[in-house]
Amino acid sequence: MCSKNLIMLSLRGRGTLWPFGLVIFSAAVWLGLFSTRAVAEGHERSAVACSDVAVEILGASPREQELICAAAAQGIEFFRRCKFEISQQIRVAVVEDHLKVCGVDAFGSYSAESRTIELLDLKACSLKASENQAYRSLPPPEFYSSIVVHEVAHAIFRSLVRDTAHTRATHEYVAYAVQISSMRPAVRQQFLSSIQRQPPTDLEPFVDIVFLLGPSKFAAMAYDHYSMPGNGCRILQGLVSGRIEFPRMEEFD
Numbered sequence: 001m002c003s004k005n006l007i008m009l010s011l012r013g014r015g016t017l018w019p020f021g022l023v024i025f026s027a028a029v030w031l032g033l034f035s036t037r038a039v040a041e042g043h044e045r046s047a048v049a050c051s052d053v054a055v056e057i058l059g060a061s062p063r064e065q066e067l068i069c070a071a072a073a074q075g076i077e078f079f080r081r082c083k084f085e086i087s088q089q090i091r092v093a094v095v096e097d098h099l100k101v102c103g104v105d106a107f108g109s110y111s112a113e114s115r116t117i118e119l120l121d122l123k124a125c126s127l128k129a130s131e132n133q134a135y136r137s138l139p140p141p142e143f144y145s146s147i148v149v150h151e152v153a154h155a156i157f158r159s160l161v162r163d164t165a166h167t168r169a170t171h172e173y174v175a176y177a178v179q180i181s182s183m184r185p186a187v188r189q190q191f192l193s194s195i196q197r198q199p200p201t202d203l204e205p206f207v208d209i210v211f212l213l214g215p216s217k218f219a220a221m222a223y224d225h226y227s228m229p230g231n232g233c234r235i236l237q238g239l240v241s242g243r244i245e246f247p248r249m250e251e252f253d
Helices: 037-041 062-080 122-129 140-161 168-182 185-192 208-213 215-226 233-241
Strands: 006-013 055-058 090-095 104-111 116-120
Touching: 055 062, 062 090, 062 122, 062 140, 062 168, 090 140, 104 122, 104 140, 116 122, 116 140, 122 140, 140 168, 140 233, 168 185, 168 208, 168 215, 168 233, 185 215, 208 215, 215 233
Parallel strands: 055 090, 090 116
Antiparallel strands: 006 104, 104 116
16 A cells, blocks of 8 residues: 555546545655655756755756745744744755656655655646646645645654654644645635635544545645634644644544
C-alpha cells in the first residue's frame, strides 16, 4: 500500500476516478516515500535560497521563487505566533509538468525523509486548479501560495511531533488550518462560502475517513474549528505536546 501524503489534484489513481471527484487532497509523507523526479533529473534553473527564511528552491522561475519565499515565511510565522521556533532547512523542488505520487496526480507533496517539498510550477498548477470547482475562481498566485503554505505546515508540524503517531487527519487539520489562515480575507471568504458544511464544535469530525471522502469540506471545517475563540494555539500546542489527540475510527466502532 502506498502510504504517501500529498496534495492531490483529481484523485485519479491508475485510471480510477475516486467518488469525491476533483478536489484538493493533501498530506505529509508517512513512510518517507517520495518522487524525486525534480531533484534526480535536475533543472536548467539553479537553486536559490530565500533571504528571510531557511528555504532552498530548485527549478523555479523568478516569479515562483518570490511566491514560494513569501509563502514559506507565512507558514513559519504561523507557528512562531504559537511560540514554536523553527530552525530546520526546507527544500522546495518545482516540476514543470505532471506530478504523480503513488500513481495519483498531485499539486505537491512533502517528504519527511528528505525534508523536501515537491510542487507543480505556477502554470501547471493554475491549469489544473481551473478543473476544480472549489479553487478555479481563486487568484492563481494566491492559490499557489496557499499550497506552499500547506506543505510548509506539513514540514514544520512533522518536525515538531517527530515520530508521534498522530492520525493522518491530525496532520491535515493543521496543514489546512495554516493554509486557509494564510489567505487574504476576501479570498478566504470566497473559498469558505463555496463549501456547504456545519461548523464543528469539537474534534469528532476530524477522522481519516471524513478527510478522504471530502478534503475540501474537511479543509473548511479545520479552519472553522481552529479559528474558534479559545482554540488556535491551544490546539496546536496541545497536539505537539501530546495533551490533545484527535479521535481514531476504531473509537467509533
